[in-house]
Ligand SMILES: Nc1ncnc2c1ncn2[C@@H]1O[C@H](COP(=O)(O)OP(=O)(O)OC[C@H]2O[C@@H]([n+]3cccc(C(=O)O)c3)[C@H](O)[C@@H]2O)[C@@H](O)[C@H]1O
Ligand SMILES: Nc1ncnc2c1ncn2[C@@H]1O[C@H](COP(=O)(O)OP(=O)(O)OP(=O)(O)O)[C@@H](O)[C@H]1O
């Protein structure tokens with residue numbers, strides 16, 4: 421059997437280093453704590469728990485259903501209650517419906533993704549409201565696997581101030597979740613962006629996190645999987661690059 425490359429790290433050490441890293445990031449910004457969107461999924465649960473350990477009471481979780489799965493909302497609220505994380509809830513479903521209808525009044529109708537990507541961008545707007553109100557940073561949940569292939573909404577869940585999980589692949593986040601005592605119902609849940617009914621990361625990506633993570637860490641993958649990963653990585657590289665600006669000498 422192939423060795424488990426995700427089990428090799430010391431996750432207690434990683435936990436402690438990430439707590440330090442978060443504290444340094446917030447201190448360098450001259451601010452007090454962190455705000456995190458709580459989806460009921462593993463990435464936000466791990467991020468919220470790390471922030472709580474880093475900032476104690478100076479940490480806010482925000483649950484923002486937007487035509488979302490009721491179980492996810494319950495899991496998010498349960499996690500907050502279990503760890504004593506302060507939580508507020510904003511249901512964005514009606515705002516989303518109004519906003520989309522308003523946009524469509526222009527006569528321009530977008531496809532499924534144009535509409536669905538509004539959801540994470542509304543959440544981003546709410547998170548920045550709370551961050552500014554409380555002198556916090558917006559702490560994102562994006563992991564290395566998602567960043568590698570650009571599997572996030574630009575200026576949505578990608579619109580953040582710090583990304584503590586950005587150097588860990590998804591399966592490593594799972595191991596970290598165990599050390600943080602995240603409930604197994606959350607750890608074992610199928611990853612989903614929750615943008616539409618039945619959406620799962622792996623079916624949309626066209627490969628598994630196991631395959632993606634193995635490729636990121638070892639460079640090994642079936643040729644057709646490698647091709648898919650590299651294609652997405654190139655296509656979405658703009659999402660992790662600074663915004664292009666023309667060189668002054670080329671235009672003046
Ligand atoms: N070369 C380029 N240089 C600069 N900008 C470029 C560009 N190509 C496109 N763009 C811009 O980027 C936009 C497309 O990017 P974007 O708006 O992000 O949209 P897109 O990548 O099409 O969709 C987001 C993807 O992330 C997934 N997602 C979203 C949210 C959460 C999660 C999750 O893991 O939970 C996953 C979602 O299911 C979907 O597959 C274009 O409309 C255009 O404005
Ligand atoms: N209903 C929601 N309420 C609050 N925040 C949300 C909600 N849905 C998504 N988010 C935010 O968007 C982030 C990106 O979603 P994503 O699905 O990648 O992470 P996750 O749900 O934590 O984990 P998983 O990828 O395993 O589903 C979440 O981690 C969370 O911060």
Ligand SMILES: [Mg+2]
Nearest residue numbers: 459461612613
């Ligand atoms: Mg999710």
